[in-house]
Amino acid sequence: MTREIRRLGVLTSGGDAPGMNAAIRAVVRACVHHGIKPYGIREGYKGLIDGQIEPMNARSVANIINQGGTLLKSARSQAFRTPEGRQTAFENFRSADLDALVVIGGDGSFTGATLFEKEFGIPVVGIPGTIDNDIFGTDYTIGYDTALNTVIEAVDKIRDTATSHNRLFFVEVMGRDAGFIALNSGIGCGAEEILIPEADRGIDHLIKSLERSDRTGKTSSIVLVAEGGKDGGAFEIAKTLEAKLPDYEARVTVLGHIQRGGRPSCFDRVLASRLGVAAVKTLMAGNSCVMVGVRNNAVALTPFAEAISKHNAIDDELLEVADIVSI
Ligand SMILES: Nc1ncnc2c1ncn2[C@@H]1O[C@H](COP(=O)(O)OP(=O)(O)OP(=O)(O)O)[C@@H](O)[C@H]1O
Numbered sequence: 273m274t275r276e277i278r279r280l281g282v283l284t285s286g287g288d289a290p291g292m293n294a295a296i297r298a299v300v301r302a303c304v305h306h307g308i309k310p311y312g313i314r315e316g317y318k319g320l321i322d323g324q325i326e327p328m329n330a331r332s333v334a335n336i337i338n339q340g341g342t343l344l345k346s347a348r349s350q351a352f353r354t355p356e357g358r359q360t361a362f363e364n365f366r367s368a369d370l371d372a373l374v375v376i377g378g379d380g381s382f383t384g385a386t387l388f389e390k391e392f393g394i395p396v397v398g399i400p401g402t403i404d405n406d407i408f409g410t411d412y413t414i415g416y417d418t419a420l421n422t423v424i425e426a427v428d429k430i431r432d433t434a435t436s437h438n439r440l441f442f443v444e445v446m447g448r449d450a451g452f453i454a455l456n457s458g459i460g461c462g463a464e465e466i467l468i469p470e471a472d473r474g475i476d477h478l479i480k481s482l483e484r485s486d487r488t489g490k491t492s493s494i495v496l497v498a499e500g501g502k503d504g505g506a507f508e509i510a511k512t513l514e515a516k517l518p519d520y521e522a523r524v525t526v527l528g529h530i531q532r533g534g535r536p537s538c539f540d541r542v543l544a545s546r547l548g549v550a551a552v553k554t555l556m557a558g559n560s561c562v563m564v565g566v567r568n569n570a571v572a573l574t575p576f577a578e579a580i581s582k583h584n585a586i587d588d589e590l591l592e593v594a595d596i597v598s599i
Pocket residue numbers: 285286287288317347348349350351352353354377378379380381382383384385387401402403404448
């Protein structure tokens with residue numbers, strides 16, 4: 273089956289991620305390549321509701337492959353969660369005479385896209401753009417690799433001062449409910465312990481680990497903490513630990529939104545370029561309500577319903593590696 277598309281809209285939604293610009297560029301240029309007129313929708317679903325829809329062309333995405341953030345801007349729209357908001361979005365979509373939509377975002381954005389397709393029959397394809405890497409059906413989301421590199425660069429600097437002062441540091445990283453950023457950057461920066469929601473081993477495990485570090489001659493330690501764990505964030509864990517081991521004077525750093533910015537890595541630029549081209553092809557082939565991702569280095573389609581409801585498991589091998597290389 274094929275689908276004729278004359279005019280296609282593209283938007284970025286949810287938390288921005290480095291590489292979203294490269295994805296927009298690829299979608300726009302794939303449209304031009306296939307004779308489709310591309311339209312940029314600003315500020316995600318908010319812009320669809322406000323009618324912020326502008327024509328784009330190959331030149332409007334010049335020199336953005338190397339830039340963080342998103343040229344189209346992103347937003348979290350409460351109004352799009354309501355039937356009235358989506359109705360207004362649909363009316364603007366129709367007024368702009370668009371035939372199909374590409375949504376670059378995370379699981380929430382795909383949930384909104386699913387409703388939009390169901391309610392109004394708009395063909396929609398998703399591209400996973402989030403630093404969290406928390407989307408089923410793709411081995412990597414756009415922005416994750418860059419975020420990992422940002423984290424290890426920051427933690428390398430913290431390591432310098434931790435070593436100089438013989439200190440224990442807790443460094444909190446993003447990931448919403450998922451520990452992928454913490455686990456992989458933790459291995460990459462040589463963290464002594466990594467606390468993630470998927471493998472919560474409790475405070476007693478952390479205490480044992482720090483005591484072993486003392487015995488074996490370590491004079492400083494870095495513990496990477498994923499936000500979203502049941503023991504709380506880095507500040508709370510540091511407090512709990514200090515209450516149990518008063519000799520420790522821990523320092524806490526929350527890396528925060530620094531992880532969402534910066535120039536995308538080559539990996540993210542290539543991934544975004546592949547997925548942007550694949551998204552347009554996927555719509556032209558007649559598909560809808562699917563996400564384009566990469567599995568085993570090949571482009572793969574996953575229905576939104578699965579991408580949203582299922583979860584990529586944390587790799588036990590990585591947990592083992594983290595334990596072994598941190599002794
Ligand atoms: N249940 C829903 N119904 C309708 N729209 C939704 C729903 N969930 C999310 N959306 C829309 O998608 C937008 C983005 O979702 P969300 O804030 O969860 O980010 P995301 O796409 O998961 O990205 P990230 O988690 O990386 O920030 C929301 O602001 C909202 O407009």
